[in-house]
Amino acid sequence: MDSSIIFSLRLSFQVALISTLFVAAVGICVSYVLARKEFRGRELVDILFTLPLVLPPTVTGYYLIVLFGRNGILGSHLYDLTGWSIMFTWYAAALASFVVSLPLMIKTTRAAFESIDRNLIDASYTLGHSEFVTFLKVILPLAKKGIIAGAILSFARALGEFGATLMVAGNIPGKTNTMPITIYSLANSGEWSQANFLVIFFTVISALFLFAANRFSKRIL
Amino acid sequence: MGLTVKLRKDTGKFLLDVAWEMGNEILVLFGHSGSGKSMTLQLMAGLMEPDEGYISSSGRVFYDNSKGINIKPQERRFGYAFQDRVLFPHMTVRENIFYGLQRSKRDGREEKVRHMLEVFHLEEMENKQPSEISGGQKQRVTLARALIGRPEALLLDEPFSALDNTLRIEMRQLVMRIKKEFDIPIVLVTHDILEAYTMADKVALYVGGLVAQTGTPGEIFYTPSSPDVDFYLALNFPFLANQYQK
Numbered sequence: 001m002d003s004s005i006i007f008s009l010r011l012s013f014q015v016a017l018i019s020t021l022f023v024a025a026v027g028i029c030v031s032y033v034l035a036r037k038e039f040r041g042r043e044l045v046d047i048l049f050t051l052p053l054v055l056p057p058t059v060t061g062y063y064l065i066v067l068f069g070r071n072g073i074l075g076s077h078l079y080d081l082t083g084w085s086i087m088f089t090w091y092a093a094a095l096a097s098f099v100v101s102l103p104l105m106i107k108t109t110r111a112a113f114e115s116i117d118r119n120l121i122d123a124s125y126t127l128g129h130s131e132f133v134t135f136l137k138v139i140l141p142l143a144k145k146g147i148i149a150g151a152i153l154s155f156a157r158a159l160g161e162f163g164a165t166l167m168v169a170g171n172i173p174g175k176t177n178t179m180p181i182t183i184y185s186l187a188n189s190g191e192w193s194q195a196n197f198l199v200i201f202f203t204v205i206s207a208l209f210l211f212a213a214n215r216f217s218k219r220i221l
Numbered sequence: 222m223g224l225t226v227k228l229r230k231d232t233g234k235f236l237l238d239v240a241w242e243m244g245n246e247i248l249v250l251f252g253h254s255g256s257g258k259s260m261t262l263q264l265m266a267g268l269m270e271p272d273e274g275y276i277s278s279s280g281r282v283f284y285d286n287s288k289g290i291n292i293k294p295q296e297r298r299f300g301y302a303f304q305d306r307v308l309f310p311h312m313t314v315r316e317n318i319f320y321g322l323q324r325s326k327r328d329g330r331e332e333k334v335r336h337m338l339e340v341f342h343l344e345e346m347e348n349k350q351p352s353e354i355s356g357g358q359k360q361r362v363t364l365a366r367a368l369i370g371r372p373e374a375l376l377l378d379e380p381f382s383a384l385d386n387t388l389r390i391e392m393r394q395l396v397m398r399i400k401k402e403f404d405i406p407i408v409l410v411t412h413d414i415l416e417a418y419t420m421a422d423k424v425a426l427y428v429g430g431l432v433a434q435t436g437t438p439g440e441i442f443y444t445p446s447s448p449d450v451d452f453y454l455a456l457n458f459p460f461l462a463n464q465y466q467k
Contacts, residue, residue: 120309
């Protein structure tokens with residue numbers, strides 16, 4: 001196995017890990033608000049966060065360019081301030097993975113939060129515990145399995161992200177060529193034996209993640 | 222001393238409009254399911270907000286819409302035992318009781334937990350999970366957890382409805398002991414007439430979201446204040462009708 005393939009394997013795991021850490025943190029907060037707070041436009045927020053699940057990855061990637069590109073709505077300010085752009089770096093790959101895998105985390109975690117008996121939360125409040133302590137001591141432990149299942153699914157999704165990643169991070173060998181992008185390149189150039197190896201490796205890994213996610217989500221309460 | 226409660230809440234489907242007072246005694250909120258008894262407790266505990274009204278305990282005001290006072294449930298200091306036994310499934314018996322200690326100072330917590338385990342005869346199951354103990358034991362843990370923080374009042378929402386008869390009698394005796402030992406107002410919601418009759422120092426008869434009459438059990442059941450109450454009791458509890466005729 002040549003070193004460029006090892007690089008892209010390592011890069012993929014690095015991107016997926018960073019993406020999943022942010023997905024877990026943001027996903028838990030967003031899910032909590034969606035599950036426990038009532039406000040106008042709640043379902044709209046849910047739809048906005050879920051959209052990347054059904055949009056073509058190229059459309060998601062396009063939005064990311066509009067937002068974070070060197071001339072983008074946010075990206076231009078960043079570039080003016082620092083002279084740096086996230087585009088075509090591995091951070092962009094992590095950002096694309098984050099946006100695309102966040103819906104899986106939110107769906108799973110919101111369901112786990114909503115399945116907690118309301119009376120348990122009320123009991124914690126009447127026993128004098130603040131909303132934050134109740135979140136830490138009652139809601140998080142009871143939703144633990146759903147959260148872990150969501151994080152595993154998100155990690156698997158992040159590992160396999162291709163379309164949006166290609167648009168924002170490109171296919172720069174030794175820099176942004178994650179595993180799925182390398183498979184695309186290998187297939188394009190007819191290097192079947194290496195492609196075969198990666199494809200099988202990917203399939204096995206993904207199946208293992210699904211197996212783990214199922215084991216956890218089945219045991220949600 | 223005691224509780225003063227005056228509440229009005231219109232949910233669109235149901236109108237609750239009640240007022241009553243009590244001392245350190247057992248007040249039974251008695252009436253059919255859907256007459257607003259549980260809702261009264263939820264409003265008192267601050268889990269639901271009334272449209273208007275007033276709630277105070279021993280001079281401390283927890284809710285007064287005319288002054289814009291609405292204390293959070295965390296600071297109302299009501300011990301609340303829910304209809305369904307709601308122990309935290311991820312904590313042991315001991316941890317459940319300990320969780321009720323939020324309000325007290327750090328030192329002496331261990332002794333307080335030990336004391337409650339003794340009072341409620343739970344020493345032998347302190348390390349068990351809620352799923353491993355019986356219904357009556359769960360209810361005792363719920364009471365211990367609600368009482369360990371020395372609440373201003375105890376609110377019991379049909380606490381024994383899921384228990385069998387022998388256990389229910391035991392639990393009633395336990396509540397009488399709690400009344401003695403803790404000397405706080407106890408509001409007990411029930412639709413069981415025997416429970417109302419045997420436990421209450423005072424009964425508030427709930428009919429369709431209103432208090433039809435308050436008084437001692439004897440007053441309510443034998444000298445109904447109005448033809449309406451009389452009719453309600455005769456209709457719903459026909460065996461009482463025989464008693465009048467004696």
